[in-house]
Amino acid sequence: xxxxxxxxxxxxxxxxxxxxxxxxxxxxxxxxxxxxxxxxxxxxxxxxxxxxxxxxxxxxxxxxxxxxxxxxxxxxxxxxxxxxxxxxxxxxxxxxxxxxxxxxxxxxxxxxxxxxxxxxx
Amino acid sequence: xxxxxxxxxxxxxxxxxxxxxxxxxxxxxxxxxxxxxxxxxxxxxxxxxxxxxxxxxxxxxxxxxxxxxxxxxxxxxxxxxxxxxxxxxxxxxxxxxxxxxxxxxxxxxxxxxxx
Amino acid sequence: xxxxxxxxxxxxxxxxxxxxxxxxxxxxxxxxxxxxxxxxxxxxxxxxxxxxxxxxxxxxxxxxxxxxxxxxxxxxxxxxxxxxxxxxxxxxxxxxxxxxxxxxxxxxxxxxxxxxxxxxxxxxxxxxxxxxxxxxxxxxxxxxxxxxxxxxxxxxxxxxxxxxxxxxxxxxxxxxxxxxxxxxxxxxxxxxxxxxxxxxxxxxxxxxxxxxxxxxxxxxxxxxxxxxxxxxxxxxxxxxxxxxxxxxxxxxxxxxxxxxxxxxxxxxxxxxxxxxxxxxxxxxxxxxxxxxxxxxxxxxxxxxxxxxxxxxxxxxxxxxxxxxxxxxxxxxxxxxxxxxxxxxxxxxxxxxxxxxxxxxxxxxxxxxxxxxxxxxxxxxxxxxxxxxxxxxxxxxxxxxxxxxxxxxxxxxxxxxxxxxxxxxxxxxxxxxxxxxxxxxxxxxxxxxxxxxxxxxxxxxxxxxxxxxxxxxxxxxxxxxxxxxxxxxxxxxxxxxxxxxxxxxxxxxxxxxxxxxxxxxxxxxxxxxxxxxxxxxxxxxxxxxxxxxxxxxxxxxxxxxxxxxxxxxxxxxxxxxxxxxxxxxxxxxxxxxxxxxxxxxxxxxxxxxxxxxxxxxxxxxxxxxxxxxxxxxxxxxxxxxxxxxxxxxxxxxxxxxxxxxxxxxxxxxxxxxxxxxxxxxxxxxxxxxxxxxxxxx
Numbered sequence: 001x002x003x004x005x006x007x008x009x010x011x012x013x014x015x016x017x018x019x020x021x022x023x024x025x026x027x028x029x030x031x032x033x034x035x036x037x038x039x040x041x042x043x044x045x046x047x048x049x050x051x052x053x054x055x056x057x058x059x060x061x062x063x064x065x066x067x068x069x070x071x072x073x074x075x076x077x078x079x080x081x082x083x084x085x086x087x088x089x090x091x092x093x094x095x096x097x098x099x100x101x102x103x104x105x106x107x108x109x110x111x112x113x114x115x116x117x118x119x120x121x
Numbered sequence: 122x123x124x125x126x127x128x129x130x131x132x133x134x135x136x137x138x139x140x141x142x143x144x145x146x147x148x149x150x151x152x153x154x155x156x157x158x159x160x161x162x163x164x165x166x167x168x169x170x171x172x173x174x175x176x177x178x179x180x181x182x183x184x185x186x187x188x189x190x191x192x193x194x195x196x197x198x199x200x201x202x203x204x205x206x207x208x209x210x211x212x213x214x215x216x217x218x219x220x221x222x223x224x225x226x227x228x229x230x231x232x233x234x235x236x
Numbered sequence: 237x238x239x240x241x242x243x244x245x246x247x248x249x250x251x252x253x254x255x256x257x258x259x260x261x262x263x264x265x266x267x268x269x270x271x272x273x274x275x276x277x278x279x280x281x282x283x284x285x286x287x288x289x290x291x292x293x294x295x296x297x298x299x300x301x302x303x304x305x306x307x308x309x310x311x312x313x314x315x316x317x318x319x320x321x322x323x324x325x326x327x328x329x330x331x332x333x334x335x336x337x338x339x340x341x342x343x344x345x346x347x348x349x350x351x352x353x354x355x356x357x358x359x360x361x362x363x364x365x366x367x368x369x370x371x372x373x374x375x376x377x378x379x380x381x382x383x384x385x386x387x388x389x390x391x392x393x394x395x396x397x398x399x400x401x402x403x404x405x406x407x408x409x410x411x412x413x414x415x416x417x418x419x420x421x422x423x424x425x426x427x428x429x430x431x432x433x434x435x436x437x438x439x440x441x442x443x444x445x446x447x448x449x450x451x452x453x454x455x456x457x458x459x460x461x462x463x464x465x466x467x468x469x470x471x472x473x474x475x476x477x478x479x480x481x482x483x484x485x486x487x488x489x490x491x492x493x494x495x496x497x498x499x500x501x502x503x504x505x506x507x508x509x510x511x512x513x514x515x516x517x518x519x520x521x522x523x524x525x526x527x528x529x530x531x532x533x534x535x536x537x538x539x540x541x542x543x544x545x546x547x548x549x550x551x552x553x554x555x556x557x558x559x560x561x562x563x564x565x566x567x568x569x570x571x572x573x574x575x576x577x578x579x580x581x582x583x584x585x586x587x588x589x590x591x592x593x594x595x596x597x598x599x600x601x602x603x604x605x606x607x608x609x610x611x612x613x614x615x616x617x618x619x620x621x622x623x624x625x626x627x628x629x630x631x632x633x634x635x636x637x638x639x640x641x642x643x644x645x646x647x648x649x650x651x652x653x654x655x656x657x658x659x660x661x662x663x664x665x666x667x668x669x670x671x672x673x674x675x676x677x678x679x680x681x682x683x684x685x686x687x688x689x690x691x692x693x694x695x696x697x698x699x700x701x702x703x704x705x706x707x708x709x710x711x712x713x714x715x716x717x718x719x720x721x722x723x724x725x726x727x728x729x730x731x732x733x734x735x736x737x738x739x740x741x742x743x744x745x746x747x748x749x750x751x752x753x754x755x756x757x758x759x760x761x762x763x764x765x766x767x768x769x770x771x772x773x774x775x776x777x778x779x780x781x782x783x784x785x786x787x788x789x790x791x792x793x794x795x796x797x798x799x800x801x802x803x804x805x806x807x808x809x810x811x812x813x814x815x816x817x818x819x820x821x822x823x824x825x826x827x828x829x830x831x832x833x834x835x836x837x838x839x840x841x842x843x844x845x846x847x848x849x850x851x852x853x854x855x856x857x858x859x860x861x862x863x864x865x866x867x868x869x870x871x872x873x874x875x876x877x878x879x880x881x882x883x884x885x886x887x888x889x890x891x892x893x894x895x896x897x898x899x900x901x902x903x904x905x906x907x908x909x910x911x912x913x914x915x916x917x918x919x920x921x922x923x924x925x926x927x928x929x930x931x932x
Contacts, residue, residue: 013244013285055277076143078400100400101459106287121405143397146433187428210404212418
């Protein structure tokens with residue numbers, strides 16, 4: 001059974017890129033436009049892993065990660081955050097909130113798949 | 122995760138099936154607890170084990186140690202290939218048990234890297 | 237990807253709109269941090285996505301602007317009218333950079349804005365630590381490092397699972413790096429009643445032997461650096477020189493599991509050290525077990541290393557070997573001269589030396605040549621992948637079976653064989669093997685087989701590519717050849733002659749052009765390649781049963797054993813490997829055949845080529861000539877010469893540009909006295925004469 005990965009980003013192009021890469025590698029992809037949307041979709045979807053941006057309107061990545069970790073259904077799900085090199089403090093916040101790992105933007109499809117293998121197997 | 126307990130004259134069998142990973146760790150612990158309380162000798166049937174992670178191995182390990190301490194028996198009667206692979210992946214195969222109590226009859230003795 | 241670029245473009249336009257209006261609002265309320273955040277996010281997204289879709293220049297441009305807004309957000313900078321103006325101006329620049337044709341792009345303006353923002357961004361205290369993503373780290377570690385054994389103790393924090401980390405995946409990642417012995421330590425798992433099933437209580441002792449270096453190991457744990465206790469030691473390579481492996485006690489002390497004092501104490505007891513330490517409760521069984529595992533791992537790796545050393549090899553630049561071969565070639569030539577001189581001088585001592593040098597030179601030659609020999613297997617393995625990919629692409633099911641991968645061939649030959657072989661195999665899959673359904677209908681297994689084999693045959697290597705596909709359609713080839721004006725419609729041709737037609741330039745029978753064949757490179761190029769290697773190519777095919785292509789190649793291109801012959805005052809060399817015998821040809825013999833160029837050899841008629849006539853050499857034929865009879869494919873052809881001088885180690889020199897394309901000559905060699913002898917290509921010569929006769 002294909003694993004389902006949720007990509008959370010307010011940028012359509014980043015979501016497209018993630019979706020394109022992951023679908024190509026045989027994963028099912030669910031898209032969410034921000035943290036609030038992601039939480040809503042997690043209520044009724046089984047997701048094996050999440051890739052989220054940190055800067056988003058409504059509910060940002062850090063808030064989203066905290067919310068997911070305190071929720072019982074997806075408490076142990078691997079979460080990868082997308083960061084930029086200028087966001088070292090953000091990265092620390094993300095890890096403290098419970099992110100599994102990170103990818104520095106911009107990234108290439110192979111890098112994304114590499115990280116996926118690392119946290120999802 | 123699905124579980125059922127079968128009682129027989131020689132002892133009980135706990136059948137654990139499906140995905141036995143961290144999400145179901147709490148439920149697995151309860152199932153093990155219940156089965157161990159009921160029987161002097163407990164066999165765990167893992168032929169229906171599909172997937173799992175370290176949390177499950179830790180539970181089995183600790184449960185086994187507890188039963189040794191209480192002069193009870195706990196063994197794995199059947200195991201799927203997926204389970205064997207998990208044991209190898211976690212580096213749990215060994216020649217000797219990890220504590221004095223289970224030095225000679227540890228659950229993981231006899232597993233091999235090729236398994 | 238173009239589609240994705242279009243999506244990015246649209247998104248960027250939207251974001252720029254949003255950014256402009258945010259900036260205008262911000263101008264009114266410069267202290268509103270929400271607005272600053274909004275502007276930052278827009279810039280951030282433009283930069284991040286831009287870089288991902290190949291707008292690197294754009295990303296670079298936006299970077300400093302983003303940094304400035306980040307500073308404002310942190311309170312390090314105030315919103316000023318200048319910042320607002322500059323950012324609004326950048327919006328236009330960004331827009332022009334994103335647009336497909338770069339419309340309205342003003343490089344001067346971009347530069348100015350960039351400089352201004354860079355100035356403001358730089359005021360920011362240098363945070364300095366540039367982040368690297370784990371992949372970059374791995375890439376750096378890619379370079380080859382010496383094989384080293386490391387000891388790792390990996391002790392994750394109890395709440396590891398809560399970060400979504402599966403430690404077993406990390407162990408697997410380690411296993412990918414090299415030979416691993418992993419012991420999971422379970423002694424800290426608490427009693428059942430007290431344990432929290434969602435905690436991680438296990439820690440691991442890992443011994444890994446890898447050539448990827450410490451950095452690659454650390455990269456495995458990059459995401460949980462702060463979430464675990466990680467000790468990585470390099471096991472000192474002092475035991476590498478075959479000295480005895482470390483004692484168990486030493487390992488335990490090195491790991492810090494036991495103090496030296498305890499060890500000394502335990503050593504006092506006349507028992508196995510591990511048992512004593514466990515019994516006294518100093519360490520757990522698991523700890524001893526993992527130390528034992530380390531001992532075993534090191535022993536095993538050492539054993540492997542020793543084995544490796546026995547069959548060790550050194551890497552030498554190919555150029556050096558080429559130079560060596562050239563030098564040996566020169567040497568062979570000089571040696572020939574020495575032998576010749578010695579024979580003339582009739583000095584017994586000199587003759588002895590010359591013979592000695594001859595023997596040594598021959599050995600030196602053989603040894604040098606063998607250095608250049610490589611097993612053909614490396615080429616074979618490349619084809620496995622090609623077959624897999626190609627058959628998938630064409631919806632066919634094809635297996636490649638190879639045999640004789642260990643067959644050795646000159647390095648240059650192997651290198652130049654790659655392309656023609658590739659083409660032949662592609663041909664098999666594309667034209668030969670039928671789709672699975674068609675195969676089933678024809679009563680064949682669904683999976684087609686290509687059989688690639690190499691074997692030695694005298695001074696040659698024979699390579700066969702055999703498929704069990706549809707075979708070659710002689711009618712289709714014939715039709716195509718007529719269409720292409722290669723043969724007359726009424727020509728009567730044997731199957732063999734028809735197969736020959738596929739080597740004609742520009743011939744291709746594929747009904748439609750696929751990505752595989754029909755790229756304009758046909759069998760004619762394959763033949764040219766094989767010819768250049770002094771090899772031959774031969775096709776046989778049985779309709780519906782399959783096709784066999786046989787390549788026959790010389791072992792080496794540098795030095796061959798030749799037969800030196802003389803015609804008039806010129807010397808020629810025939811490759812000795814194909815010369816069967818030399819017989820005399822007298823005037824009477826010629827008269828007996830009524831002037832036909834055929835000789836009777838033990839009752840069998842053998843056609844011959846008179847080299848004197850063929851090369852239009854001066855002088856008249858001597859009364860007694862010699863015929864060197866050569867085996868060509870499956871027929872025998874004689875070459876008439878004035879005299880046969882004898883065997884000659886022939887160092888092949890290429891002909892100059894002007895002569896390179898002369899058919900019938902494959903090169904030249906220098907004789908002992910410095911004269912040049914031409915190396916003949918008997919196959920080509922025979923063909924030429926055949927054609928001349930046919931025309932006549």
